[in-house]
Amino acid sequence: MAEQRVLMVRSLVLAYGFDSSFEKIKSVPPDLFAELCIHVIQHLQRHIPGVDVAELCQRFQTSGLEISVGELGKVVHAVHYLFSTAAKHSLSAEELSSILVEAKTALPKQILQVLHRVWTEQGESLSLSEDARKVAAGGQLLDFQWKLGMAVSSDTCRSLNYPYVAVALKVADCSGQVTTQCFEMTIPQFQNFFKQFKEMAAVLETV
Structure with missing residues (x-):
């Protein structure tokens, strides 16, 4: 054996x-x-x-x-x-x-x-x-950070001085490696993101 x-x-x-x-x-x-x-x-x-x-x-x-x-x-x-x-x-x-x-x-x-x-x-x-x-099949969210910023310079955007939200997600993947993923969202995108999180929280409360 x-x-x-x-x-x-x-x-x-x-x-x-x-x-x-x-x-x-x-x-x-x-x-x-x-x-x-x-x-x-x-x-x-x-x-x-x-x-x-x-x-x-x-x-x-x-x-x-x-x-x-x-x-x-x-x-x-x-x-x-x-x-x-x-x-x-x-x-x-x-x-x-x-x-x-x-x-x-x-x-x-x-x-x-x-x-x-x-x-x-x-x-x-x-x-x-x-x-x-039972090796984990998915990742795990370790930390979530965000901050509000203002675009002041860009090579691609014509309209500047607009607010945006910078998000940093610290995650551990299925092999245990911890990485930080950073991305930016417009205010409407962040509002929609926040709305979806509220909906998720409401569903979890019923479980």
Whole structure:
């Protein structure tokens, strides 16, 4: 039975195409990679709402690692997939290491040791967690901020000095990555947006 689980997960890892992510993981120092792994585990345990990739990337860059937010996001996604799949199939640290070695990911020994250690220390409780077996299918809104502004210059708009609402949404996607989405709305658009939120709130009160 254990062999069947290992074969199943190995085929998923190979099919998922993590080559570029694994190549970038090789350049991450073991201590920073361990920090990233712990963040992912904490998200899967529902201890934190998500992994703030931008904040983590800034910390990595401060430590001297040349990596972009997009590249680090792929690494976080790969680790999230590995840990959530290992939890789903109740894999041991040895089985997880074996999969990565036999899938020819060519990860450095130090990185494999980090994965083995983190999974040994925290993976068992994750495997037993019901939440970990139900990987979130959608995102989660973490913060909503808005401010009123006035357009004073533009290359495309003929009429200026009009008010607008700038909105910043902080969200965690299904892989646990935290990003901030910013956009602007005209006053009529924001009023319609607010109206829809009131309608949603009214429906939720009836549930």
